[in-house]
Amino acid sequence: MSEDRPATLTQLAADQVVKTYRRGAAPAVAGIDLEIGPDTALGIVGESGSGKSTLARMLAGLETPTSGRVLLDGEPVVNLLRSRTGRSDLRRAVQYVAQDTSSSFDPRRTLRDSVRLPLLRLLRLDRAAADARVDEVLTSLEIAPALADRLPRNVSGGQRQRFAIARALVVSPRVLICDEVVSALDVSVQGAVLNHLRRHTVATGCGLVFVSHGLPATAFISSHLLVVQGGRAVEHGTVEEVVGSPRHDYTRTLLAAHSGPGLRAAS
Template sequence: MTTLQVEGLTKVFGRGAGRTVAVQPMDLEIDTSTALGIVGESGSGKSTLARLLVGFETPTAGAIHLDGRPISRMLSMPRERREFRRAVQFVAQDTFSAFDPRRTLRDAVATPLRVLREVTGPAADAEIRDVLGLLQLDPALLDRYPSQVSGGQRQRFALARSLVVRPQILLCDEVVSALDVSVQGAVLNMIRDYCETYRVGLGFISHGLPATTFIADTLLVMRHGAVVETGPTEQVVDRPEHPYTRTLLDAYRRGPRRVVAVDPVA
């Protein structure tokens, strides 16, 4: 079982009067049996946490380990960095900046497959088509550029680019918040079904409780960079202990309870 473990993780930006504690000391764990939802309002530190988990930011204190190995060391060595990038994949909300507008979607999806798994040629084409089938994407779109497909399609291509690597841990940061409700539901179902079928650990980061409670079996609630509550999703939703969690749930209950769709989307 692959495990991403965090101990005492802290991130501070700036110094003196301009000092901002983006992530207060925290512990958490994501493994291949986990679907962890990380929720909180904008500015709560969720995205900074995600960037720390994948090595895009350096912690001020604390440590992150993949199967007992510090990722700081793994990322400093080419072979181990490739191993880490294959094991832990990240999908961001901003798909415009995530893709090179000068490269086709075929190039975007094939590159991590070639670099991280060394799969090329017909074998790569077959694997890409398999993943596109899971995500209900027409292979004919592969020769288009990112600007030539819809937002929902581009988000699913971002997922395809991560899934062809066959990660053990998938981290998703606000991947459905900018999508239409019908598209949100379809993408959430795809992520959930893939992770359950292939035993992929999921870290799902969002400010929206409907999406998070649908996809996660465990919730972690953040406020001002700190974890204020964590536990099984049903327990946190039905018996919240922290006032901030209750505030989030009050807003959640005034809106739709679930975001669910199973039909293919354009």
């Protein structure tokens, strides 16, 4: 949160992270390095089952690496997870939004209550200050305030997804991790959500990790791309480098699957 942080400083890093879910099974993530700074928007692309969510969840501290480390400002995330303050610091700094929001909201709370909760618990704001901040974020995401008084089951999947993003952004995280957040949305809504995410992260210098199996949306929102296949990084560079001159056959296959107008049309 300090203003004097050099722009190039790494906030969140993965150092040779490996995740093996079952002994003897092939690792879901097989040794990946990456760095996310304040102005990095890292797109992680790859086919289904390539280890994207496992990697994203390790970055968020929701999954423990079998080996290797995830570091927040140089501090191993496993250390932060050991104490209450450490966990709270991690949750303020790094927020994760999952694809499936059907079970990620308390069904008995209104959406406003759910979005407000991290402000009360993590930032210890009083109720009035928290409500003002909730309104600010809902407005910036163009969510009609009246919707916030509904229960999660009484809004559409697309609307719930926006509330999930609002709940993540409300604490002003330094890194936002979005795991296939637009994949289930209608194409018309996808563009709006992507634009909001991009505008917000650029305006606030919030680092972004954007996980998707779709290359166009990822290339639109990202500054850098990491292409994963079978838990390994097969390509890692700026969007221009990876899309402009892919080095790996797998990346060319991904690109070919999405060739045609629209790949970077909105950038």
